Amino acid sequence: MSTALFTDRYELTMAAAALADGTAQRACVFEVFARRLPEGRRYGVVAGTARLLESIERFRFGEQELAMLDGVVDDDTLGWLAEYRFSGDIDGYPEGELYFPGSPILTVSGTFADAVLLETLALSILNHDSAVASAAARMVTAAAGRPIIEMGSRRTHEAAAVASARATYLAGFSTTSNLEAQRRHGIPTAGTAAHAWVLLHDDELSAFTSQVKALGSDTTLLVDTYDIRRGVERAVEAAGTGLGAIRIDSGDLGELARQAREQLDALGATGTKIVLSGDLDEYAIASLRAEPVDSYGVGTSVVTGSGAPTAGMVYKLVEVDGRPVAKRSESKESRGGRKSAVRRYKPTGTAIEEVVHPFSAPPELGPHDRVVPIPLVRDGEQVAGLPNLEQSREHLRSALVSVPWEGLKLSRGEPALPTVFEGV
Amino acid sequence: MSTALFTDRYELTMAAAALADGTAQRACVFEVFARRLPEGRRYGVVAGTARLLESIERFRFGEQELAMLDGVVDDDTLGWLAEYRFSGDIDGYPEGELYFPGSPILTVSGTFADAVLLETLALSILNHDSAVASAAARMVTAAAGRPIIEMGSRRTHEAAAVASARATYLAGFSTTSNLEAQRRHGIPTAGTAAHAWVLLHDDELSAFTSQVKALGSDTTLLVDTYDIRRGVERAVEAAGTGLGAIRIDSGDLGELARQAREQLDALGATGTKIVLSGDLDEYAIASLRAEPVDSYGVGTSVVTGSGAPTAGMVYKLVEVDGRPVAKRSESKESRGGRKSAVRRYKPTGTAIEEVVHPFSAPPELGPHDRVVPIPLVRDGEQVAGLPNLEQSREHLRSALVSVPWEGLKLSRGEPALPTVFEGV
Incomplete structure (x- = not known):
C-alpha cells in the first residue's frame, strides 16, 4: 500500500x-x-x-x-x-x-x-x-529484570497498537498480546484469559479445568473474578501444583500478591508464577519491587506514552x-x-x-x-x-x-x- | 486487508x-x-x-x-x-x-x-x-463558530492521523490537513505553508510572491518567520489587499492578532483573514474569543485527546x-x-x-x-x-x-x- x-x-x-x-x-x-x-x-x-x-x-x-x-x-x-x-x-x-x-x-x-x-x-x-518506547524504557527500568507483557492494543488506534507493540519490545518488554505485531514484526506474543472466560462457565473451577485441558497446565489462570483466595485454591485444584501462573488484575496488587504467594506456597505450588496487571505504569511497577511478583502486564499507560x-x-x-x-x-x-x-x-x-x-x-x-x-x-x-x-x-x-x-x-x-x- | x-x-x-x-x-x-x-x-x-x-x-x-x-x-x-x-x-x-x-x-x-x-x-x-472526538467537541464549543483546521497528523501514528481527522470533522472541525482522510473519508482538506517555504527563498517577499503566483491571492501566507510586522507588510505587498489570509504560528497569539488586524485594516486588506496556530487547545482557544481571529489550526492537543x-x-x-x-x-x-x-x-x-x-x-x-x-x-x-x-x-x-x-x-x-x- x-x-x-x-x-x-x-x-x-x-x-x-x-x-x-x-x-x-x-x-x-x-x-x-x-x-x-x-x-x-x-x-x-x-x-x-x-x-x-x-x-x-x-x-x-x-x-x-x-x-x-x-x-x-x-x-x-x-x-x-x-x-x-x-x-x-x-x-x-x-x-x-x-x-x-x-x-x-x-x-x-x-x-x-x-x-x-x-x-x-x-x-x-x-x-x-x-x-x-520512551515510556516503555522507564517501565523496564522500574521492573528491574522482571518481564513485562504489553497488552495495550485496546487503548489505542488499531494500527498504532501494532507499532506500539514493536516500540515496547524495542524498549525491553518481553512479549505483546498483539497478533499483528507477531505477524508483521516477529514480536513474541503471550496471553492469559479474560474475566469473560470465567463468567462464560457455570463456575470458576470448570472454567479453570477447561482452560488447563485446552492450553496445558503451563497456562495462566485469572483468579480475581470472584474471591481471589478461593480463585487461587481452585486454580491449583484444576491445574495441580505444576500450574504455570496466576494473574491478578484488580485490587491492592502488592498486598494480593503477597497473600497469593503465601497461599500458593502453602498449597505446594511453589513454582507457580504471579502476573500482575491493571492500570500499571512505571510508578506502580516501581512500588511493587519488593513484592513477590514474577511479571507485569501493562496496557493503557505505555501505549499512551505515560502522560x-x-x-x-x-x-x-x-x-x-x-x-x-x-x-x-x-x-x-x-x-x-x-x-x-x-x-x-x-x-x-x-x-x-x-x-x-x-x-x-x-x-x-x-x-x-x-x-x-x-x-x-x-x-x-x-x-x-x-x-x-x-x-x-x-x-x-x-x-x-x-x-x-x-x-x-x-x-x-x-x-x-x-x-x-x-x-x- | x-x-x-x-x-x-x-x-x-x-x-x-x-x-x-x-x-x-x-x-x-x-x-x-x-x-x-x-x-x-x-x-x-x-x-x-x-x-x-x-x-x-x-x-x-x-x-x-x-x-x-x-x-x-x-x-x-x-x-x-x-x-x-x-x-x-x-x-x-x-x-x-x-x-x-x-x-x-x-x-x-x-x-x-x-x-x-x-x-x-x-x-x-x-x-x-x-x-x-470528545476533545475536539470541546474545542468547537470554545471556538464559538469560528472554523478549526485539524493539523495534528505529525503528532500521532500515521494511520491514527487519518482516523483523528475523521473524528475531529465529526466533532465539528471544518477541515483537515491530512490527504488520506480526504481520500478515504471525504473530509475536506486545507493547508497554508510552512516556515520552510519562506526559508527556502532568498527573502520573504519572493517567497510570498511565488506562493501567490502558484496558489492565487486567496492563499494563506505564514508571516512569522522573521518579523511579523514586516511579514504582514510584505504579505499585502505580494498579494494585494485581496489576500485571503495570514497565519501566525508563534508568540503571544492574542496580542499579535490584534496588531495584525490593525495593520491589515490600515493597509486596506480589511477582508484578509487571520489564522492562528501553535499549541492551541480548548483553553487557549477560549482565551482568544475576544480577539480578531478568523480561524484556528489545532494539532497536538486534539490528536492526543487533550490530556x-x-x-x-x-x-x-x-x-x-x-x-x-x-x-x-x-x-x-x-x-x-x-x-x-x-x-x-x-x-x-x-x-x-x-x-x-x-x-x-x-x-x-x-x-x-x-x-x-x-x-x-x-x-x-x-x-x-x-x-x-x-x-x-x-x-x-x-x-x-x-x-x-x-x-x-x-x-x-x-x-x-x-x-x-x-x-x-
Whole structure:
C-alpha cells in the first residue's frame, strides 16, 4: 500500500509552488529534533526509524493517489509526482539510541521538493514510536529484570497498537498480546484469559479445568473474578501444583500478591508464577519491587506514552544550497545549519554530554567518544546492514547502562546528559 | 486487508478452549461502556462506529492469517477460523451521540466464540476515535463558530492521523490537513505553508510572491518567520489587499492578532483573514474569543485527546444464555445483564438524565424522551440506512445544544447528565 497520502496538504502545494518558481531543485537539509523532552523526563528513546525507512520505500504516487490530488495541485506537479521516489540521503540516530533536547535525530538531504514531502510521514512515525518506547524504557527500568507483557492494543488506534507493540519490545518488554505485531514484526506474543472466560462457565473451577485441558497446565489462570483466595485454591485444584501462573488484575496488587504467594506456597505450588496487571505504569511497577511478583502486564499507560503521548519532534529546514537558515522571530527559535552529534564518555563508560556541532566542523573525538548518527539512506537506497530490531533492543540496553545513575530515576528532573551546542 | 489480527492473542486461545469444551456456542452478550469520563470531563462523544462496522466486514482469516496462527491455536480452531464471519447482532449509540459513565455504547450479541473475537478491534477503534472526538467537541464549543483546521497528523501514528481527522470533522472541525482522510473519508482538506517555504527563498517577499503566483491571492501566507510586522507588510505587498489570509504560528497569539488586524485594516486588506496556530487547545482557544481571529489550526492537543488520549471503554461479558453475569471481586465491579438506555428531556428540549435499564424492562417513555441505542448489525449484516458522517456531525451538533449549559463549560466538573441505573 502506498504511504504517499499520509501527508499534509501543504507539503504538496509547497512542492507545486516550488516546481513553478524553480526553487524545487535547491539542495536542502531538513532536521528532525525535539526542542525539549516531555516535562521532567531525563531521556528520550528513538524508535520508528526502520518503520520510516520501509514506509519511504512505499511513498509513491499511483493512479489512486494522483486521482485524489487532481484539483489539489496542477498537472505539471501531478506529472512530477507520478515519477517521484525519494532520491536523497538520510542520516540519523539508530533505533534504540537515547536522545536529548536538540539531538539531530534525523537529517534528510535532497532537493526541496524531494525532502519536503516526507515531513509528515517522518514525524508521525518517529513521534509516535519514540513516545511509546520512551515510556516503555522507564517501565523496564522500574521492573528491574522482571518481564513485562504489553497488552495495550485496546487503548489505542488499531494500527498504532501494532507499532506500539514493536516500540515496547524495542524498549525491553518481553512479549505483546498483539497478533499483528507477531505477524508483521516477529514480536513474541503471550496471553492469559479474560474475566469473560470465567463468567462464560457455570463456575470458576470448570472454567479453570477447561482452560488447563485446552492450553496445558503451563497456562495462566485469572483468579480475581470472584474471591481471589478461593480463585487461587481452585486454580491449583484444576491445574495441580505444576500450574504455570496466576494473574491478578484488580485490587491492592502488592498486598494480593503477597497473600497469593503465601497461599500458593502453602498449597505446594511453589513454582507457580504471579502476573500482575491493571492500570500499571512505571510508578506502580516501581512500588511493587519488593513484592513477590514474577511479571507485569501493562496496557493503557505505555501505549499512551505515560502522560506524553507524542514525542514533540519537529522537521525543520536548516540549510539551503549550503547556506544555514532558521526561523528568527521571537519564539520557537531554531539553530540553522546541518548538524551532527558526538556523545562523550568517561573511561568508565559513563556518558558525560551530548555535543551537537556543525556537520562540517566535528569536534575532536576522545578515546571513549562516539559519533551518534549513522548513515541510513544513500541516493534513495537504504544502506546495507542497518541494525535489526534485536540489535536495536540491545543497543538501548547498553545505552541505558551508560547513563549516569540519576538519569534513570523516575522522578522529574533535568535531562540525564546536558546538550552542549558547539559552534551552532 | 484483513483486520483479523488486530486482536489480542488471548481472544483466540479462549475461543479455542471454548470450542473444545462446548461453551463456544453459548449465547452471549458483550457490552462496551466507560466506567467514568476522563477526569473532570462533562461528556464523551461516541466516534468510530462506522469504522468499526467496516472493519468487522474485513475481519476474516485468510491464508496469511491462518499461517501465522498455526501454533497459537489447534487445527480444529484453525478450521473454524477459516470459516469465521461475525453472524450476530450489534446495537449501539450512533456516532456523534453523547455518552456518560455506564452508557451502553455498544452491545454485541452472538455466540461466545463469535463475539469474543471482536473485543480488541472494537475497543481500539472506539477508544481512539471517541477520545479524539470528545476533545475536539470541546474545542468547537470554545471556538464559538469560528472554523478549526485539524493539523495534528505529525503528532500521532500515521494511520491514527487519518482516523483523528475523521473524528475531529465529526466533532465539528471544518477541515483537515491530512490527504488520506480526504481520500478515504471525504473530509475536506486545507493547508497554508510552512516556515520552510519562506526559508527556502532568498527573502520573504519572493517567497510570498511565488506562493501567490502558484496558489492565487486567496492563499494563506505564514508571516512569522522573521518579523511579523514586516511579514504582514510584505504579505499585502505580494498579494494585494485581496489576500485571503495570514497565519501566525508563534508568540503571544492574542496580542499579535490584534496588531495584525490593525495593520491589515490600515493597509486596506480589511477582508484578509487571520489564522492562528501553535499549541492551541480548548483553553487557549477560549482565551482568544475576544480577539480578531478568523480561524484556528489545532494539532497536538486534539490528536492526543487533550490530556485524555484514550476513552477508557471496556468490553464486558454481561449475559450468558439469558443469565446476567458480572465480575464480583472487590474492585472494578460491573453490572450484569443486557442493558439499554433512554435519555430524558424537558419539554424545552434540554436533556435531564441518562436512564440505563435492563434491555428486557424498558421504562415508560415520556413525550420528549428518546431511546439512545440504534440497531447496527443484524445476523452479521449492517442495517441499511445507518447515519453517514454528515448526519452524525449534525447529530452531535444538536446533542450538544440539548445539554444543560453548565455541561458545556470547559472547567472540571461532574458529568453534564447523571446516569440513573433503573433496575440494573
